[in-house]
Amino acid sequence: MDTNTVQGWETGRRSLTGTRVATLVELRHRLRQLGGDAQQLIAALEDAPEADYVLAYTLGTEPGAGAPDAHPLACWVPKRSFAYLLAWPFTGQPPIAVRQPAAPTRRGPVAPAPVLTQEERTRFFEHLRMVAEQSLADRGLKEASGMLLRRNVYYSLSWHPSSETTAWLRELEQREARRLGRLESWSPSWTAARSLVVARARRGDKEPLRHFIGTGLSSDACQAASLNYWAYWIGEVPETHSSDEFMAGDLGPWSGAALLRRFAANLVASEPLADLYAHSLWALLERRGRLLEADPQFARSLAGGVEALLAEGDLSVQSRRELEQVHYGVRLLTKS
Numbered sequence: 001m002d003t004n005t006v007q008g009w010e011t012g013r014r015s016l017t018g019t020r021v022a023t024l025v026e027l028r029h030r031l032r033q034l035g036g037d038a039q040q041l042i043a044a045l046e047d048a049p050e051a052d053y054v055l056a057y058t059l060g061t062e063p064g065a066g067a068p069d070a071h072p073l074a075c076w077v078p079k080r081s082f083a084y085l086l087a088w089p090f091t092g093q094p095p096i097a098v099r100q101p102a103a104p105t106r107r108g109p110v111a112p113a114p115v116l117t118q119e120e121r122t123r124f125f126e127h128l129r130m131v132a133e134q135s136l137a138d139r140g141l142k143e144a145s146g147m148l149l150r151r152n153v154y155y156s157l158s159w160h161p162s163s164e165t166t167a168w169l170r171e172l173e174q175r176e177a178r179r180l181g182r183l184e185s186w187s188p189s190w191t192a193a194r195s196l197v198v199a200r201a202r203r204g205d206k207e208p209l210r211h212f213i214g215t216g217l218s219s220d221a222c223q224a225a226s227l228n229y230w231a232y233w234i235g236e237v238p239e240t241h242s243s244d245e246f247m248a249g250d251l252g253p254w255s256g257a258a259l260l261r262r263f264a265a266n267l268v269a270s271e272p273l274a275d276l277y278a279h280s281l282w283a284l285l286e287r288r289g290r291l292l293e294a295d296p297q298f299a300r301s302l303a304g305g306v307e308a309l310l311a312e313g314d315l316s317v318q319s320r321r322e323l324e325q326v327h328y329g330v331r332l333l334t335k336s
Contacts (some may be wrong), residue, residue: 001027017052019331024049037097038283044097050087059123060214063130066139069133074149074157077241080233083155089114090121123278125160128153129168136175144243150176151195151244157201166203169196183216186225188214191244194226201272210316213279221248223283224295229258230280234262249311256288261298267305269312275319278309282322285329292333303330 008090016024028042036042054072068074078086084095092113116124135146146209154172157165173196180189201209211259217223225247231237232246236254239246246252263281271277285292292299306327310320 002058011111014315015056017049017056038098043094044085045284046081047085047249050082054086055089055124057118058127061127063127064288066133068135068138068149069145071149073131073152074135074145075123075242077148077232077244078152079240081235086156087159087160089116104326108261110235125162125165128156130167132172134150144245146290148244151192152249154192154195154199158202161203166200166205169203170205172196172198183212184219186221188244189199190222191229191247198273198276201276204272206272206275207230207315209273209333210275210318213316215276216317217279217283224249224251224262226280227287230262231256231259234258251287255292256284256291260284260291264302264305267309269309270312274309274313275316278315278319278323283328285326289329292330298335299330299334303327303334306330 006015007334009016028045030160047093057072081095081097085097087093088095094113094205120235134148135141135149138146150300154169157169173193176189176192176196180193183193193212197209197212217226227246228249228251229244231252232241233253236256237246237252260281263277263284266277266333267274267281292302306323309315310323310327315323
């Protein structure tokens with residue numbers, strides 16, 4: 001690639017979405033030939049144009065200019081690889097694909113992350129709030145499309161550490177609750193409720209998440225839906241879905257090995273979703289407990305992580321009880 005082209009991408013002077021498709025395909029093939037990380041880094045080139053498009057759409061489109069079901073966040077179920085790329089300019093946290101021990105040599109001064117002005121950041125989050133309000137007011141909007149749009153909005157708003165956003169999420173939870181009713185069975189509205197409580201927990205309010213775990217994850221159907229979504233989110237499910245319907249039903253054909261490690265890695269006291277990770281770990285092992293039998297060394301490591309969280313973490317009574325059950329089961333396994 002031409003040096004000026006690469007520097008233009010790095011500085012934001014040139015948009016990746018303005019690149020010819022054939023050029024991007026050629027670049028991916030060449031990177032594979034050169035030994036690039038095909039599992040993460042090269043795969044990120046598929047998510048990067050999507051993230052650029054959603055960002056450009058959000059910054060350049062008035063919320064009332066189009067129908068809510070035409071919004072890019074109403075058309076598909078994003079995975080972690082995309083969401084972390086889109087979050088990068090707002091959180092400053094590099095996505096997994098580009099977390100490297102040493103920064104590569106660059107061609108001139110380049111910011112460590114994508115840079116947005118304060119005006120652009122404000123416009124992005126205001127757009128999301130207004131679109132969610134619009135979808136709530138649109139009586140002709142299909143429920144599934146509206147819920148998908150709003151739950152994607154709620155998750156994205158967790159990147160905005162402001163008291164205004166925190167208050168707005170609290171208000172929207174009350175409005176959604178009046179529409180949702182009971183959460184013991186799965187429905188598209190269940191996913192919106194889940195995203196709302198996750199966003200609020202990320203902003204420091206853990207009680208709605210704990211209540212949701214006790215009610216919205218109390219049935220086998222909802223626990224299976226949550227695990228199916230987790231597997232999709234981290235990429236154990238290779239397909240990309242345009243609606244949330246794939247969550248419903250029994251557990252999918254995914255193995256759960258990567259999911260188990262994901263849960264174990266987040267059993268830390270500082271994690272705002274520690275209660276959800278603890279419950280999800282317990283639910284996964286209840287259904288696929290043989291995962292631990294294949295790796296006794298990992299099982300011993302998991303036992304240590306569980307012990308540390310039980311000693312240091314701020315957990316609900318339910319999460320603590322479920323983690324103690326996990327710990328007991330792992331100890332029995334490692335002693336045998």
